[in-house]
Structures are given as structure tokens and as C-alpha cells.
Amino acid sequence: MNWAIALPEIVLAACGLLILVIGVLRRQDATQICTMLTLGAFLVAGGLVLTRSAGVGYFGQFTVDRFAVLAKLLILAGAALSLMLSLDYNRRQGIGRFEYPVLMLYAVVGMMGMVSATSLMTLYVALELHSLALYVMAAFARDDLRSSEAGLKYFVLGALASGLLLYGISLVYGFSGTMDFAALAHALASPAQVSPGLIVGVVFVIAGLAFKISAAPFHMWTPDVYEGSPTAVTVFFATAPKVAAMALFMRVMVGPFGHLLASWQLVIEIVSVASMVLGALAAIGQTNIKRLMAYSSIGHMGYALIGLATGTELGLRGVLVYLIVYLFMSAGTWACIMAMRRKGLAVEEIADLSGLARTDPALALAFGIFMFSLAGIPPLAGFFGKLYVFLAAVQSGLWALAIIGVLTSVVGSYYYLRIVKVMYFDAPGEAFDRRPSMIGFVAAATGLFTLFFFLFPGPLVAAAGSAAAALFG
Amino acid sequence: MNAAGFPVLSLITWLPLVGCGVIMTVRGDEATVASNARWIALWTSLIVFAVSLVLWVEWNPHDPGFQFMESLPWLPDYGVGYKMGVDGISVLFVLLSTLLTPICILASWESITRYVREYMIAFLILETMMVGMFCALDFVVFYIFFEGVLIPMFLIIGVWGGPRRVYSAFKFFLFTLAGSVLMLLALLAMWQYAHTTDIPTLMHTHFPAKMQFWLFLAFFASFAVKVPMWPVHTWLPDAHVEAPTAGSVILAGVLLKMGAYGFLRFSVPMLPQASAQLAPLVFTLSVVAVVYAALVALAQEDMKKLVAYSSIAHMGVVTIGIFTFDVQGIQGALFLMLSHGIISAALFLVVGVIYDRLHTREIARYGGLAARMPFYAFLFMVFVMASVGLPGTSGFVGEFLITIGALHVNFWLALLGSLGLILGPMYTLYLYRRVIFGRLTKPDLRGLLDLKPREIAIFAPLALLAIWMGVYPSSFTRFWEATVTQMVAQHQQAMAAPPLLPPKVQLAEATSR
Numbered sequence: 001m002n003w004a005i006a007l008p009e010i011v012l013a014a015c016g017l018l019i020l021v022i023g024v025l026r027r028q029d030a031t032q033i034c035t036m037l038t039l040g041a042f043l044v045a046g047g048l049v050l051t052r053s054a055g056v057g058y059f060g061q062f063t064v065d066r067f068a069v070l071a072k073l074l075i076l077a078g079a080a081l082s083l084m085l086s087l088d089y090n091r092r093q094g095i096g097r098f099e100y101p102v103l104m105l106y107a108v109v110g111m112m113g114m115v116s117a118t119s120l121m122t123l124y125v126a127l128e129l130h131s132l133a134l135y136v137m138a139a140f141a142r143d144d145l146r147s148s149e150a151g152l153k154y155f156v157l158g159a160l161a162s163g164l165l166l167y168g169i170s171l172v173y174g175f176s177g178t179m180d181f182a183a184l185a186h187a188l189a190s191p192a193q194v195s196p197g198l199i200v201g202v203v204f205v206i207a208g209l210a211f212k213i214s215a216a217p218f219h220m221w222t223p224d225v226y227e228g229s230p231t232a233v234t235v236f237f238a239t240a241p242k243v244a245a246m247a248l249f250m251r252v253m254v255g256p257f258g259h260l261l262a263s264w265q266l267v268i269e270i271v272s273v274a275s276m277v278l279g280a281l282a283a284i285g286q287t288n289i290k291r292l293m294a295y296s297s298i299g300h301m302g303y304a305l306i307g308l309a310t311g312t313e314l315g316l317r318g319v320l321v322y323l324i325v326y327l328f329m330s331a332g333t334w335a336c337i338m339a340m341r342r343k344g345l346a347v348e349e350i351a352d353l354s355g356l357a358r359t360d361p362a363l364a365l366a367f368g369i370f371m372f373s374l375a376g377i378p379p380l381a382g383f384f385g386k387l388y389v390f391l392a393a394v395q396s397g398l399w400a401l402a403i404i405g406v407l408t409s410v411v412g413s414y415y416y417l418r419i420v421k422v423m424y425f426d427a428p429g430e431a432f433d434r435r436p437s438m439i440g441f442v443a444a445a446t447g448l449f450t451l452f453f454f455l456f457p458g459p460l461v462a463a464a465g466s467a468a469a470a471l472f473g
Numbered sequence: 474m475n476a477a478g479f480p481v482l483s484l485i486t487w488l489p490l491v492g493c494g495v496i497m498t499v500r501g502d503e504a505t506v507a508s509n510a511r512w513i514a515l516w517t518s519l520i521v522f523a524v525s526l527v528l529w530v531e532w533n534p535h536d537p538g539f540q541f542m543e544s545l546p547w548l549p550d551y552g553v554g555y556k557m558g559v560d561g562i563s564v565l566f567v568l569l570s571t572l573l574t575p576i577c578i579l580a581s582w583e584s585i586t587r588y589v590r591e592y593m594i595a596f597l598i599l600e601t602m603m604v605g606m607f608c609a610l611d612f613v614v615f616y617i618f619f620e621g622v623l624i625p626m627f628l629i630i631g632v633w634g635g636p637r638r639v640y641s642a643f644k645f646f647l648f649t650l651a652g653s654v655l656m657l658l659a660l661l662a663m664w665q666y667a668h669t670t671d672i673p674t675l676m677h678t679h680f681p682a683k684m685q686f687w688l689f690l691a692f693f694a695s696f697a698v699k700v701p702m703w704p705v706h707t708w709l710p711d712a713h714v715e716a717p718t719a720g721s722v723i724l725a726g727v728l729l730k731m732g733a734y735g736f737l738r739f740s741v742p743m744l745p746q747a748s749a750q751l752a753p754l755v756f757t758l759s760v761v762a763v764v765y766a767a768l769v770a771l772a773q774e775d776m777k778k779l780v781a782y783s784s785i786a787h788m789g790v791v792t793i794g795i796f797t798f799d800v801q802g803i804q805g806a807l808f809l810m811l812s813h814g815i816i817s818a819a820l821f822l823v824v825g826v827i828y829d830r831l832h833t834r835e836i837a838r839y840g841g842l843a844a845r846m847p848f849y850a851f852l853f854m855v856f857v858m859a860s861v862g863l864p865g866t867s868g869f870v871g872e873f874l875i876t877i878g879a880l881h882v883n884f885w886l887a888l889l890g891s892l893g894l895i896l897g898p899m900y901t902l903y904l905y906r907r908v909i910f911g912r913l914t915k916p917d918l919r920g921l922l923d924l925k926p927r928e929i930a931i932f933a934p935l936a937l938l939a940i941w942m943g944v945y946p947s948s949f950t951r952f953w954e955a956t957v958t959q960m961v962a963q964h965q966q967a968m969a970a971p972p973l974l975p976p977k978v979q980l981a982e983a984t985s986r
Contacts, residue, residue, distance in 0.1 A: 357588070357632075372624055377650075378617040387613075387657075391551075394661040402661070406654035413650055417627070417643060425631045425639055454617065458548055465550065 005057035005064050008048040008072070009112050015041035016105040023098030030098040035087050038101035039080055042108070046076045049112075054470075056118065060180050063118040066470040070320065070463060071115040071247035074327055078239030079108045081331045081442055086232035088436040089338055093230055093346070095141045103140075104236060107133035111244035115251070120169045120179040123248065127165070127212070131158050134241060138229045150228025157211070157221040165208025171201025184256035191259055199263050205252065206267055212245035215305060216274035219298045226294035231346060234290060235334040238297055242330075243323050246301070250308055250316055254471050261311040268309040273404050275302025280411040289337055289350050292415060293330075296374060299412055300326055306405055307389040310396040313468050318388035320464035325373075325385035325453065332446030333370040339363055339435040339443070350419060355428025363435070364423045366447040371420050373450045375413035381453035388461070480543045482557040485525045485571060486605040489597035492517030496594055507589035511582060514593035518575040518600065525571040525604075528564055534951045537561070537959035539610060539673060547614075552669035556610040561956030562737050562807065563607040565949065566730055569814045570603040572934070573726045577719035579931050580822055584718060584829050585633060592633060596719070599625040603727050607734065612660050612670035619735075620653050622728065626720070634715040641708075641715035648698050648708040656695035656735075659688045663743075676742045679967075685747035692740050693751070699732030700788045702755075703762040713781035714834075718825030721777060725784050726818035730810050733788065736795050737803070742960055745967035752796040759796075760889045762789030767896035771903065776824045776834045779904055780817060783860065786893050787813045793890045794875035800961050802878020807953055809871025812859070812942055816868060819856045819935040823849075826928055827908075830921055836904065841913030846923045850909045852932050857905045859939040861898040867942030 019037045023030040049072045054065045083104055090096040110130025117123040135158060139151020173179050175198035176187045188194055211218040226234050257264060279299020286292040304326070307319035339360075340347050357364040373382035386409065393402040453460075492513055499509045533540060539558035547555040559567060577596060585592050599622065606618035623646055631642035664670050667678045680688065698705045709729075713721045741748050763786050770782035787809065794806030826849065827842070828834055843850040859866035862873075872894055879887035913919065924932070942949055 357591070361591075377624055378620045383617070383620075390657065391661050391664065394658070395665050402658055406657060407651075410647060410651045410654055414643070414647060417646060420627075421631060421639055421643070424628060425642075458546075458550075461548065462550065 002055055002057035005052065005055050006062055006116070007052065008045045009109050009116075011048060012041055012045045012105060012112070013109050015044070016102055016109065019098075019105065020102050023102065029096070031091070031096040031100070032087070034098040035083060035101045038105050039083055041105060042076050042080045042083070045108075045112075046073060049073060049076070058122075060182060061119040061122045062113075062116050064116060067247070067251065067467040068116045070467040071243060072112050074243045074323060075108060075111045075115070075240045078243060078327050078331060079104060079236065081446070082232065082236040082239055082334075084438050085235055085331075085335055085338055085442055088438055089232040089346075090230070092341075092344065093141060093232075095230060097140075100137070100140060100232075103133045103137050106130075107137070107236075108240065111240060114244050115247040117248065117251070118181040118255070120173065120181075120184075120256075123252070124162075124166060124169060127248070128162065130241065130244065131162065131212075134158075134237065137233045137236065138225055140233055141230045144230075146228040147230060150225045153228075154221055154225045161208050161211035161218065164204050164211070168201045168204025168206075168208060171197055171204065175201065181251075181256040185258060188257065188259045191262065194260065194263075199260070202257055202260060202264055203267060205257075206264060206271070209245060209249045209252065210271050213242060213249060213301045213304075214294075214298055215271045215301045216278040216298055217271075219275070219278065222298055223291045223294040226297075227288055227290045227348075231290065231334070231338050231348075234293075235331065235338070238293065238330045238334055239327050242297070242301070243327055246304060246308075246319065246323055250319060251471060253308060254311060254316065258311070265309055265311060268305055269398070269401055272302045272305035272309055272401060275299060275305065276405060276408040278302075280408040283412070283415045286415070287350055288348055289340070289353070289419075290348050292350065292419075293333065293337070296412070296416075297330065299408065300330075300374070303386060303389055303405060303409075306393050306398070306401050309401060310392045310398060312392060312396055313465075313472050314395055315389070315392035316468035316471060317461070317465045318385075318390075318392040320467055321388045321461055322385035324460055324464065325381045325450075328446045328449045329370050329373045329382055332366065332443050332450060333374065335439050335443040335446065336363060336367040336370065339432060339439050341433045341435070342430060344433065350422055352429065353419065353422045354426040356423040356432075358428035359431040362440075363432070363443070366443045367423060368420050369447050369451055371416040375416040376409050377413070379454040381450040384453060384457055480557075481524065481527050482541050482559065482567075482604075482608040483543055485521050485567070486557070486601055486608060488521050488524070489517055489574075489600040489604075493594045493597045496590055496597075499590065507586075510590040510593045511578070514578050514597060515575060517597060518571070518578055521600065521604075522571040522575055525568055528559065529568060532564065532952060535955055537955035540564075542610070547611075552664070552671070553613045554611055554671065555614060556671060557608045557614075558610045559608055561953030562960075563734065564952055565807075565811055566607045566727070566734060566814075567604055569730070569811060570600060570607065570727050573722060573814070573818055574600045576818070576822070576931050576935070577722050579927060580722065580825060581717065581719045582927060584825070588632060592629070595625040595628050596723075599629070599723060603723075603731075606731060610672045612663065612672055612675065615672070615738075616653075616657060616660055619656075619731065620650070622731070623649055626724070626728065629720040630712055630716045633717040633720070636715075637711070638715045641711040644708045645712040648705065652695040652698035652705070655691045659691035662688060662691075672738070678743070680744065682746050685744040686750070689740055689744045689747035689751055692735065692744070693755075696732040696735040696740070697758070699735065700729060700792060701732070701785060702758045702789065702792060703765055703785070704758075706762065706766070706785050709785060710778050710781045713784075713821075714775060714777050718821060718828065721781075721821040721825075722818040725780070725821055726814045729784060729788055730814055733791050733795060733806065733810055736792065737807075737960075741795065741798065741803075741964065745964050748796065748964075749798065749968060752798075755792055755796045756886055759789040759792045760886070760892075762786060763793075763890060763893040764896065767893060767900060770900040771896075773900075774836055776836055776904065776908070777821065779836075779900060780820045780824065783820075783897065783901065784813070784817050786897065787817070787860075790872060790875055790890055790893050793886065794871075794878055797875070797878035797882050798961060798964050799878040799881045800957055801874045802881070803957050803961065804950060804953065805871050805874025805876075805878055807871075807957070808874060808942075808946065808950065809868070811949065812867035812871050812939070815935050815938050815942075816856055816859045819932065819939070820860060822931060822935075823853050823856060826924065827921075831917065836907050838915065839908045839918065840911040840915065841909070842918065842921065843909045844913045845918065845921045848923050848929075852924070852936055853905065853909060855936050855939060857901050859943065861901050862894055863943075865940070865943045867939045867946075869943055870946045 113126030141147035283295035373380035609615035766785035862868035
């Protein structure tokens with residue numbers, strides 16, 4: 001048995017245990033050292049991911065291919081960025097405890113398992129590992145009512161979604177007799193013989209996964225959880241789990257259910273349109289920046305789903321480019337949001353940003369770049385994400401999706417522009433506190449990536465292309 | 474390489490960004506930063522203009538194709554490359570952009586006092602986007618520059634604009650964006666059909682008739698907003714009124730030309746059948762624009778709004794010229810675009826001069842300025858005459874050629890289109906009379922000073938050009954004669970050629986894609 005294929009996950013999990021022990025045994029506050037060790041563990045895991053050769057292990061339950069490698073690197077990058085941002089934030093909010101990095105580490109282990117899963121069982125176990133860690137993280141500010149509420153809400157709705165997913169999996173298993181992706185793909189090769197029960201199962205699986213990527217109409221938890229959770233946790237929610245769940249979604253839809261494209265395409269299209277429309281319209285009325293970003297993330301998942309709805313290699317390449325771009329620009333946006341702090345208290349109203357261009361030009365510039373990029377204005381990175389999914393949609397003849405997509409992006413650009421307007425056009429308010437250097441570093445790094453993506457799109461697009469090709473064998 | 478021996482187009486496109494980089498490094502107190510930013514921006518834009526003169530000197534008027542070509546791989550897997558080049562249609566607009574930018578920076582020298590550094594950076598970025606857009610020979614690169622213009626312009630209107638700047642900035646941004654995302658869909662469809670976004674290749678690609686129809690509408694949505702054509706022109710008066718003077722200058726001088734340039738670069742050569750089929754629609758909208766905008770201009774109380782509506786009317790004449798598919802018509806359209814780029818820019822600057830002194834643009838607040846500001850009154854007169862198309866000025870040549878072109882199409886079109894020549898003088902001269910002539914009765918006008926040397930430096934090149942273009946037009950038309958002749962020949966060829974496939978098959982093919 002080729003057990004070493006899961007070495008990055010095994011090493012990471014072992015590091016997690018070790019860090020937990022260190023945290024418990026040290027007498028003084030261990031947050032700093034545990035965070036640093038976790039970052040180190042992410043780095044090691046990243047190195048191991050890069051050096052693993054492709055293959056299948058654990059009796060077909062676990063696969064490493066170019067797709068998994070790309071997704072894992074993105075997950076690790078997202079987690080590392082949000083962990084860097086969390087250290088100072090958690091300390092200032094009085095929730096700096098060493099369990100935080102450990103929980104994040106196990107969530108990452110779960111996500112890495114998700115993107116490598118080639119059996120419905122591995123999929124479910126890995127998904128639960130990552131979800132349980134996230135539920136706890138949402139409620140990490142345990143003395144804060146909103147955070148506890150967010151954790152509880154996320155848990156209850158998440159449990160419901162897990163139930164739907166599990167029910168779908170059992171239906172699929174019951175009607176096909178196998179959980180293995182390759183065997184499923186083989187069994188479903190002739191869609192004519194597929195029973196309606198199995199299709200129902202697939203729809204339930206889609207519902208469960210759509211919940212995880214917060215696509216409408218399974219998005220209800222997103223605004224409350226984004227708003228209620230400590231911002232450090234929200235950063236994490238907005239980056240790594242989105243990539244993991246989307247990658248899992250792609251693998252499941254084109255792998256075992258690839259031959260059922262005609263059956264599930266319409267479902268994904270509907271979910272995609274609903275997310276884009278909701279993301280564009282519902283965000284307009286928001287006054288809280290965290291809530292606004294929650295709706296924006298719903299919209300963005302809608303755009304990414306356009307690529308999935310095509311079910312083609314080009315479409316998946318588009319989704320992957322979208323995820324790469326989205327990961328960095330949303331991490332950067334959240335870094336800017338974390339810098340919003342007055343007299344030691346975090347503020348999160350959009351009005352608090354007024355006149356930022358005067359009081360803190362560098363932060364306003366970075367924020368502005370992210371907003372224009374999220375709106376999809378060239379030459380910023382966000383435009384290229386959209387370009388590839390729309391290209392795939394046009395190539396597959398999904399004109400309705402492409403047209404709705406571009407129109408909602410115009411509507412959506414309104415609320416991104418509104419933030420630019422508040423920062424640049426309005427009279428300055430009180431200045432924010434001096435921001436820690438880590439926030440400046442993350443915002444600058446992701447900002448430069450977003451700004452100069454257009455100079456070097458080739459290698460990243462090629463990496464996404466070969467990852468997408470790996471899914472199609 | 475190319476005729477210049479060095480990548481001149483990339484140099485003039487990207488050099489302004491180097492200036493931005495230098496401005497960003499300036500340190501010191503606010504006054505030092507502001508003054509350094511002004512000087513750096515001015516020198517950068519002057520150097521860019523000097524380099525761009527290479528195009529004027531090295532131009533080969535006998536070559537109808539693209540010159541000064543450059544090409545670099547960018548996204549080779551997708552058939553997209555970084556490709557630059559100019560032909561007769563685009564070359565003078567590159568020069569117009571590089572000429573107007575230093576003028577704008579000079580015009581903002583004293584009137585902009587807040588965020589001077591950011592203002593100069595925004596203008597230099599804007600210059601990169603404008604020049605890049607006219608030079609781009611790859612559709613994706615073109616689109617990036619075309620939309621990239623929105624970001625600096627949004628900020629220029631919103632940060633440095635007048636009282637209703639927020640409303641105007643949003644309206645400008647959303648109108649233009651809504652149009653251009655539809656062009657994005659057209660871009661994707663062409664990309665998917667031809668497997669390349671290389672503009673010269675796309676020009677020789679034959680698109681099925683039904684596909685052409687939809688592509689034309691998508692392009693039309695984008696370019697009609699940009700031109701702007703009636704009824705999607707409403708963003709323009711708002712944007713002009715609220716933008717700072719230099720913002721209006723660039724908006725009228727260059728950004729409006731982007732729409733007409735788009736028609737000439739994409740719609741007419743790539744979609745000949747659809748262009749011919751839908752030309753009546755364009756003519757109708759243009760004639761409405763000419764008459765309607767002129768009548769609205771007549772009723773304006775705000776000088777900038779009046780000039781803005783006159784822009785709409787003039788651009789209506791330009792679109793008539795483009796869709797005549799006639800050598801004279803298209804040449805006239807190009808000439809009028811160029812002339813309008815200089816004259817409308819100058820008229821906004823003229824308004825800016827007295828706005829800087831009295832901080833109002835209300836026509837009724839002025840009167841009898843000729844007594845206090847004779848030199849100003851003279852320059853104003855030059856631009857007014859050029860604007861109404863007095864023979865001997867730049868405006869006349871364009872309008873005249875377009876009228877000839879329109880006559881080749883239809884007598885009534887020529888008649889209605891040239892109504893602009895009658896209505897134009899009405900509102901423009903009326904404006905001039907109310908501001909310059911009459912008795913100087915208002916007390917606060919008595920203290921006004923005539924033009925300063927800086928302002929003369931701004932107006933002198935524009936006035937010279939307006940007269941040069943009118944007196945000796947062939948030093949400008951020589952640039953595009955070969956290109957336009959070839960373009961019209963290709964259009965006629967495409968129209969005369971029998972369809973490649975019987976209509977039924979073509980239809981099925983178009984719908985199956």
C-alpha cells in the first residue's frame with residue numbers, strides 16, 4: 001500500500017499533536033510560539049506536497065494528482081495568510097489562545113483530505129474534520145454573543161448540510177453499489193441506465209457542497225457567520241475552505257458524476273445564477289463591511305460556478321484561475337478590513353472608512369485596488385478570473401450564464417465603487433490606529449499580486465490548465 | 474523591428490507609468506510634494522509627447538497597413554499576444570492623446586490644490602491607458618486598456634469634481650461599464666470563433682451573417698455609450714459639468730473618440746454585412762443626436778453643459794460619416810474627430826480660464842469680457858469659429874467631407890446631417906455673444922485679468938493646430954488616406970462577394986455555435 005502518498009497530511013496531523021502538547025505544557029502564554037510552529041508546519045507540508053509524485057493510495061480512497069497539488073498549495077497559502085493576520089488580531093481582541101492555530105491546522109488537514117478524496121467515504125470524513133474545526137473557530141470569541149451565535153448557527157446549518165450530503169451519498173451508494181469515484185464513473189458511463197434515485201442522490205450531494213461554498217440558495221449562514229465570527233476567523237473562512245470545497249465540488253462533478261453532465265448541468269446553472277444575482281443585489285443595502293463581503297463572496301462563488309457548469313476542461317481551468325485570483329484578493333481585502341481599528345476597538349461599518357485616502361493613503365490605495373479587482377475591472381487580477389470563466393461559458397454555448405454574469409458584475413461593481421467613494425470622495429473621519437506590520441505585509445503582498453497579475457498570467461494559467469487536465473485523466 | 478528602430482509604441486504607452494513611480498517616491502511636506510509632482514508629471518508627459526513625434530516623422534503614408542509593429546507572447550495557449558501597432562486610423566489619436574496630456578497637466582497647475590500627487594498619478598495612468606488603447610492590436614489587450622480608462626477617470630471626476638461629483642462619477646462608470654461588458658461577450662464570441670484575438674487576423678476573418686448581427690449589437694452597446702449617441706448620452710453632460718477642467722478636456726478630447734475609433738477598428742471592417750444592414754439605425758440615432766443635442770445646447774445656462782451638448786452633436790456627425798462607408802465620409806469622420814478633439818478640449822479650457830477666476834460657469838454671470846480680456850476674447854473667437862466649421866478652420870474640412878460622403882448615400886441624410894452646420898453656429902455664437910460682448914455691467918468682472926503666460930502656452934498650440942488643419946488639411950489626411958481607401962475597398966469587396974454558404978446553412982451554423 002502506497003501510504004506515503006498522504007505524507008503531507010500525516011506530517012501535518014502529527015505536527016498538530018506536537019503543537020497541542022507544547023501549548024498545554026508551556027506555563028506562560030504559548031500563542032505566539034504555537035502560531036509560529038503552525039506556520040512552519042504549513043511550510044513543511046507545502047514542501048512535501050510539491051515533492052510528492054502523483055499516484056493513488058489507500059485502496060483507491062486517496063489520490064494525489066496535479067489538481068490536488070494545486071488545490072493543496074492554495075489551501076496552505078490561504079491558511080498561512082490568515083494565520084499571519086490572526087496573531088495580532090486575536091491578542092488585541094483578547095482571544096489569543098494556542099488552540100487557535102491547532103484548530104486551523106486540523107481544518108487544513110481536513111481540507112487537504114477533501115481535495116485528494118477519491119471515494120465518497122474519504123470525502124465525508126475529510127469534510128467533517130474540516131467542518132468541526134471551523135464550527136469551533138466561528139465561536140472562538142466565546143464571551144462574545146455574536147461569535148457564539150455565529151458558531152451555533154454555522155453548526156446547526158452545517159449539520160443540516162452534512163445530513164443532506166450524507167443522505168445523497170447513501171442514495172448514490174444504494175443505487176450504484178460503490179463509493180469509489182472511478183468505479184462510480186464506470187458504472188454511470190451510460191446515463192440511460194441511471195435510475196432516478198441516483199439522480200436524487202446527486203442533487204443532494206450538490207446541495208450539501210453548495211452549502212460549503214456558500215452558494216445561493218444555501219447561503220443563509222454566510223452573512224451572519226461572516227459578521228459574527230472574529231475577523232481573523234472570517235479571513236480564514238473566506239479563503240482556504242472556499243478553495244477546498246470548490247475543488248472537491250469540481251472533482252466530484254466531473255469525476256464520478258461526469259457522465260451525468262446533462263442531468264446536473266441545469267442544477268449548477270441555477271445555483272450559479274441565483275448566487276450571482278443575490279450577491280449583486282443583496283450587497284447593495286449593506287452597511288457593515290463584513291456582511292458586504294459575505295454577499296460579495298456569494299456572488300463570486302456564482303461566477304466560479306459558471307466554469308463548473310460547463311463541465312469542460314476549459315471551464316475547470318477557468319474555475320481554478322478564478323480561485324487563485326479570488327484567494328489572494330479576498331485575503332488582501334480582509335487584511336485591509338482588519339486594519340480598521342479605532343482606539344483599540346475593531347470597527348466594521350463602511351462609513352468608518354470615510355476619507356481614508358486622506359488619513360491613510362497606503363491603506364486606501366490597497367483597499368481601492370482590491371475593490372476594483374473584485375468588481376472585475378481590468379487590468380486587475382479579478383478581471384482575468386472572470387475572463388476565463390466567461391470564455392469557457394461562451395465556448396460551451398452557455399450564453400444565458402455569460403450574459404447574466406456580465407450584467408450582475410455591472411450591478412455588483414456599484415457596491416465596490418461605493419467603498420472607493422467613501423474612502424476617496426468623502427470627508428476624512430478620525431484616523432485608524434497604527435496597524436501591525438503583518439497586516440501591512442499581507443495587504444502589500446496580495447495587493448501587488450492583484451495589481452501586477454496581468455504581467456505574468458501565463459504560468460498560473462498553465463498550472464491551472466494542467467491541474468484541470470489531471471481531473472479529466 | 475520597425476521604422477523607428479526601437480519599440481516606440483510601448484515606450485510611449487508605458488513611460489507615463491515610470492513618471493508615476495517617480496512621483497510616488499517624492500517625500501517632504503505637502504507643498505514640496507505638490508510642486509514636485511506637478512513638475513515631474515509635466516516633464517514626463519512632455520517627454521512622452523516628444524517621443525511620440527517619432528510617429529509623425531517616420532510615418533510611411535503609402536503603407537495602408539499597421540506600422541511600428543511590436544509583438545510579444547503573452548498567453549500563447551489562448552492565442553493572445555501583446556501586440557502593438559498603429560495604422561492611419563489610430564496614429565493621429567495617439568498623438569492627440571500625448572499632446573493633450575501635458576496641456577491638461579498645465580491647465581491643472583493652479584486649479585488643483587488637493588491631493589496634487591494623486592491627481593498627477595491619475596492623469597499619467599490615464600495617458601497610459603489611452604495611448605495603449607489606440608496602439609493595441611490584440612483584442613484582449615485593447616479591452617484591458619479600454620476599460621482600464623474607467624478607473625482613473627472615475628477618480629478624477631469623483632475626487633476633484635464639483636458638487637454633484639459622486640452622482641456623475643457613478644453614472645459615468647456604470648453606463649460605460651454596462652456597455653463594455655457586452656463588448657466583452659462579443660470579444661469572447663469572436664475569440665471562440667477565430668481562436669485568436671489578433672486584430673489584423675480578425676479583420677480578415679469572415680463571420681457568419683447572423684453572428685455578425687449580434688456581434689454588431691454588442692459592440693454598438695459599448696461604443697454608442699462611449700461616443701455617446703442618443704439616447705445613451707445622458708452621462709456625458711453630468712460627467713462634463715462635474716469633472717475638473719482637465720478631466721473634461723480629456724473626456725471630450727480623447728475618451729469620446731474611443732467609441733468612434735471602436736466603430737472604425739471593429740464594427741466596420743470586421744462586421745461589414747451587419748454594419749451595412751444596421752447603418753440606417755446608426756444614421757437615425759445620429760441625426761436625432763445632431764438636432765436634439767443642438768436644440769438642448771441652445772437652452773443651456775451652464776457653459777460646460779453647452780459645450781458638452783455640442784460634443785454630442787458633433788459626434789453624431791462623426792458617426793454619420795463612419796457609416797457612409799465612403800472614402801470621403803470616413804476621412805471626414807476622422808478629420809472631424811481630430812478637429813473636435815482639439816476644439817472641444819480648447820473650449821473646455823476656455824471655460825476653465827474664467828471658472829478659475831470667478832468660480833462660476835453660469836453664462837448669465839458674464840458679459841462684456843472683451844473689454845477686460847481682449848486676448849482671451851480673441852482666442853475664444855478662434856475656437857468658436859473652428860467649432861462652427863468656418864472655412865479655413867479645422868471644423869469645416871471634416872463637416873464638408875462628411876456631407877459629401879453622406880450625399881453619396883442619400884440626399885436626405887446629407888441634408889439632415891448638415892443641419893448641424895446651421896444649428897452649431899446658433900448656440901455657439903449665442904454663447905460667445907453673451908459671455909464676451911455686450912456691456913461690462915457686473916462689478917466683479919471689472920477686476921478680471923487677461924491670460925497669463927501659462928494659459929497662453931496652453932492655448933497657443935491648440936489654436937495653431939485648429940488653423941493649420943483648416944488651411945492645409947492634407948498634412949493630416951496624408952496619414953490615413955491609404956488606410957481608408959483600403960478599408961473602403963475591402964468593405965465593398967465584402968459586400969459584393971456572394972455569401973460563402975447558402976443562408977440556411979449559415980443560419981444553422983450560427984445557431985449551433
